[in-house]
Amino acid sequence: MTDDVIIRRTGDVGRISLNRPKALNALNQSMVDAMIEALTAWRDDDSIKAVVVDGEGERGFCAGGDIKMLAESGKAGDDRAWRFWRDEYRLNTLIFEYPKPYVALIDGITMGGGVGVSVHGSHRVAGDRTMIAMPETGIGFHPDVGGAYFLPRLAGCLGEWMGLTGARLKTADAIAAGVATHYVPSERNGELIYALETERLDDDGERIEELLDGFDGKVGDSDLALERGLIDAAFCEPSIEAILAALDAAGDNWSTRQAELLRAKSPTSLAVTLEAIRTGRDLEFRDVMAQDLRVSMRFLRPGSDFYEGVRAVVVDKDNAPSWGPVPADRAVFFAPLDDDHEMSFI
Template sequence: MLPDGSENEVLTSSSLNSRNIILNRPKALNSLNPSMVQKISEYIKKFEDSDLCNNIIIKSTSPRAYCAGGDVVSIAKGVKEKTPGMSAFFRDEYTLNHALATVKKPVVAIMSGVTMGGGVGISVHAPFRVASENTLLAMPETLIGFFTDVGASFYLPRLDGEIGTYLGLTGYRLKGKDAFYAGFATHYVPLERIPLLEARLNELPTKSHDSVNAAIEEFVEESDGTFDFSLAPYMNAINRCFKYDTVEEIMDALNKETEHPEWAKTTIDTLNTMSPTSLKVTLELLRRGKKMQIQECFQMESYLAAQIILGPDFYEGISELLIKKTKNPKWNPSAITDIPLQQVIERFFDLKDPEATIQFSNEQNYFEYPFRKYGLPTANDIRDFISGSDLSSSEVVFTADEIVGIFENKYNFKVGVKEKIQFILKTNTIESSNKDFKSVIWKS
């Protein structure tokens, strides 16, 4: 039974060929509670099965927030009071995330305003994610004694280089176009054009993903020729420092960083405010997720959530940062050297609570998102091309301009493709363990 008033926390509407799922808990910045997760799941299933629905739009009534995360305050209080079944929220949330990642209909998430934690979970897995100038996106879980969840173990390792590791550990906030260039959003559309975009989606007479993509492309902001990404200057440093498999090695690399010492110092200061346990759990999670299919990732996270909410840092972080707001949590243990990796694995990864077992709504599973072609190409895509894995001959030589042209054609001259590839080739932010990486050479 849903709590009183919960039926108004998620609204729906029909507009010609579109069906809208509208988050409506503005005072809580649309933070997800169990009833909202249940309702969104029901509506996705209903609209997926409807012959009258050609596409699904997920958006918010609030100009301030798409969704600020999960209602972790209620979960923390429940754990403190020893209320049973607290891990069920995460299990059900991840079940919803998987349903969104595998829904047959085109889904468009309008990520206007604050999009954090659980809000990323109900957007990043959709085929289409639209960012605007007021988008503020982050995964800040290590700051509250939790870990980057809602499928982060799947999508963060598949971003460019080590940017996913950096974002997961530091909780760095991406603003506006950052969400697009980092790979969370597939399109960047100015706010004033969003109503026109929705009207265009309403008119589409087909359920084709290609048609939805073409419709969104009509409203994207035109290119000014710049790669407007706040982390661009630091990409090589991020790859250098965050490529390691232990937090200790990452901290050591940051201490030795010479190209961007001020950035490194700021990053160290940030990491030192995080829960040491959360940092180690998150890094192990991301390294494992890189080799897993999407169902495995969600199940791993569900088992992990059931354990970490029982640890001391979860309630401490929520209490000090979100309830008391003193911003002075006392982590236990207090240093990364005080918790060996093997202890992390045994305490959090090896234990599997049966109540956290997910009953997925369908059997779809994969190693890569099936609709990733609608976003920007990744550094891995460019690396694979240059290394010859996408070519019939490994003896071909291309200029940088030719590589840009090939990708522009492949992505139908999508805004942002040219700028991103030019940046990657110019700064050589592609890293590869392939010894034959230079079998295809590019010349400037």
């Protein structure tokens, strides 16, 4: 067991609280292991009617994973990164396939791995502090944890825009995009948790829906309604080059800003991410997770932009990465791993 995640049963609910507030509840191996163990046990426990997941502290639900460890593992050539990703993706799959309501209270920063332990659940409850993003192209990586599954299933080309630019969705935008399913004001979070823990819940989740609807507030207007036309006009284009050309041709302030964001990202990450998202649109969830593991492991190759991104953003924090050229053959990112390292599921 680990103190980095608090697991307990309260009433009809299995409760999981991510407990690394100083690290914005970023996931590590022990947290992933503990969540898998709890969810597997509760899955077949008829007395548990739902799972509720939140993060300790007011700033973050979960800000991702242990990026520094992953880069160190890649350089050392050991299996720590592979094991973490395999188990994290197993956890994502367990959540996606979970037969009971899975309520993630995403009131705070929710990025990368935090998206993976929330967006695949049945209920994603945003609060006033919610900020959701998949910023991986900014560190020379790709939107993993099932990003290539949920992103292309958003309306239009919102998914391409989010995955490529690392766009940050605040509360109203998260609801409008469908990334969050419900809104509960932050000040009522404690009341909601108490209600979920003390109410008699049913097997089909209807009482949870009633509770969430009872706590619902007015979320306000989303900017996405104004931006959707611009997003689709550019980010539905077939290549990064065509997307940039469309943004440049549009010439408005929003499009100019998106082009600036893209040109600051790793060119390799952009190309691989776009291909992964477009491929993922037609894949089943487990196939996307197998693809994620293959692509993630290929970002650990010597000379990868991932190492430079981690140096610039996490280690030296100069935010001035020097990206390499896009590989001529990107198919290698998607090729199967050896038999001992291919994705396997619980």
